[in-house]
Amino acid sequence: MFWTRRVPGELEGKLDGIRQELARSREADEDIRIDLQAQRNRTAEFDRAVPRGLQIFAAWSWRVLLIAALLWGIGWLAARLSAVTIPLAIGIMLAAGLVPIAARLMRWGVPRPLAAVLTLVGGLLVVSGMLTLIISQIAGQSDELGQRAMEGFHQLMGWLNSGPLQISQEQIDGWMDQLTTYLREQQATIARWATTGAGAIGNFLAGLVLAIFAMFFMLYDGPMIWKWLLRLVPSAARERVDGGGRSGWNSLVEYVRATVIVAAVDAIFPLIAAIIMGVPMAPALGALLFLSAFVPIVGILVSGAVVTLITLVTVGPVQALIMLGVIVAVNQIEGNVLQPMLLGKAVSLHPLAVIFGITIGISVAGIVGALLVVPLMAFAKSFIGYVAEGRTKESDAAGVAPAG
Numbered sequence: 540m541f542w543t544r545r546v547p548g549e550l551e552g553k554l555d556g557i558r559q560e561l562a563r564s565r566e567a568d569e570d571i572r573i574d575l576q577a578q579r580n581r582t583a584e585f586d587r588a589v590p591r592g593l594q595i596f597a598a599w600s601w602r603v604l605l606i607a608a609l610l611w612g613i614g615w616l617a618a619r620l621s622a623v624t625i626p627l628a629i630g631i632m633l634a635a636g637l638v639p640i641a642a643r644l645m646r647w648g649v650p651r652p653l654a655a656v657l658t659l660v661g662g663l664l665v666v667s668g669m670l671t672l673i674i675s676q677i678a679g680q681s682d683e684l685g686q687r688a689m690e691g692f693h694q695l696m697g698w699l700n701s702g703p704l705q706i707s708q709e710q711i712d713g714w715m716d717q718l719t720t721y722l723r724e725q726q727a728t729i730a731r732w733a734t735t736g737a738g739a740i741g742n743f744l745a746g747l748v749l750a751i752f753a754m755f756f757m758l759y760d761g762p763m764i765w766k767w768l769l770r771l772v773p774s775a776a777r778e779r780v781d782g783g784g785r786s787g788w789n790s791l792v793e794y795v796r797a798t799v800i801v802a803a804v805d806a807i808f809p810l811i812a813a814i815i816m817g818v819p820m821a822p823a824l825g826a827l828l829f830l831s832a833f834v835p836i837v838g839i840l841v842s843g844a845v846v847t848l849i850t851l852v853t854v855g856p857v858q859a860l861i862m863l864g865v866i867v868a869v870n871q872i873e874g875n876v877l878q879p880m881l882l883g884k885a886v887s888l889h890p891l892a893v894i895f896g897i898t899i900g901i902s903v904a905g906i907v908g909a910l911l912v913v914p915l916m917a918f919a920k921s922f923i924g925y926v927a928e929g930r931t932k933e934s935d936a937a938g939v940a941p942a943g
Contacts, residue, residue: 614903625904626746628911630753634761635788635914636795637662641758655758659751669826779926787922794917801877802832805839805869809846812865816858818850834897834909839870888916 617624637658644654756764765784772780810825818824824846831842843866851859888896896916900908 618903621904622742622746623749625907625911626749627753628915629746629907630750631757632791632795632911632914633662633750634754634757635791636799637754637758638761638792639796652759655755658758659755662754663751669830672823672826675823783922783925786925787918790921791914791918794914797877798833801873802829804877805829805832805873808869809843809862809865812862813846813850816850816854816861818858818862819853820849824849834906838909839866839873843870888913888920892916 640661641654641658644657645651649657769777769781769784806825806829809828810821813821813824828839828842828846831838843863847859847863847866850862893913893916896912897909900910900912902908904911
């Protein structure tokens with residue numbers, strides 16, 4: 540009987556304790572609810588005090604600043620490691636142009652390593668052949684070019700003196716004296732540039748070796764490298780990143796292929812005009828136009844100015860105007876016909892974006908930055924479009940499945 544009375548008493552005490560704990564818990568929950576409601580009320584009052592437009596602007600601002608800081612950090616790291624990042628980027632871009640050739644050789648039964656080697660050697664022979672043509676023709680015709688340049692210079696001075704501008708010989712002599720004095724004062728700077736250029740040649744050769752290695756392994760083992768990189772991506776986003784990367788790579792391949800065709804057109808017609816008018820070093824000038832076309836907009840402007848100037852001082856002003864008209868006409872055909880037809884909407888970029896992108900590329904990495912920034916923008920456009928929407932026109936045309 541003693542135990543039967545004691546047990547219900549203990550249970551009743553435990554139940555009372557549980558009831559008290561539940562009551563305290565409900566009180567705590569009520570306090571939390573009241574605090575949350577008060578916080579909501581304060582937030583509502585703040586929202587009513589701050590205009591809606593300012594709230595949206597503030598929300599966008601910190602996100603934009605965060606993205607800008609991330610991009611700045613990536614750019615800073617890439618600049619610090621430019622001895623590696625620039626050759627790697629150049630190797631990837633060149634490999635994108637050579638991948639279709641390697642794929643064709645493998646479809647013909649050529650083993651993958653041999654196809655990569657043949658494609659790499661063939662591409663290097665083409666580029667080195669063009670550079671050799673430019674250098675050899677400049678060296679071989681330097682005397683004739685110098686003589687014609689002096690004759691053209693004297694003709695230009697005579698035209699300035701007796702032409703519509705009526706510039707006196709004393710003014711021309713004064714300008715020449717100022718130029719001579721300036722060059723004499725800049726001898727130390729020129730010597731320092733020469734020393735810096737000697738060191739830059741060594742860095743260029745080292746980067747060239749790295750770029751060649753990057754090209755070979757991208758041609759030989761590119762898909763396996765991409766699969767390894769995907770392992771660093773969280774599994775939930777791996778499929779979408781994979782599709783975006785393939786879409787961006789296809790855009791890069793199409794961009795390089797179209798750029799080669801456009802560069803060939805940029806070079807052929809001025810080359811024909813130069814041969815007809817008897818401009819010295821016509822093949823070298825054509826090769827210069829071809830290589831410079833890989834820098835969009837700026838490349839054709841600079842090389843076209845060089846070709847026009849050489850035509851002016853070696854042949855005459857009329858022929859220079861004809862050459863300028865040919866270059867302008869080819870540039871219009873390129874911008875209005877060739878690029879929209881070859882690139883389409885998938886990898887096309889607005890000229891304003893191209894101009895600002897090239898300006899940023901030059902400020903960050905010089906000529907190399909101007910060469911790489913537009914392919915990078917083409918890749919980023921397709922990659923971001925795929926990751927954000929899951930499908931792009933370019934990915935549909937290339938057979939890339941949409942992200943799940």
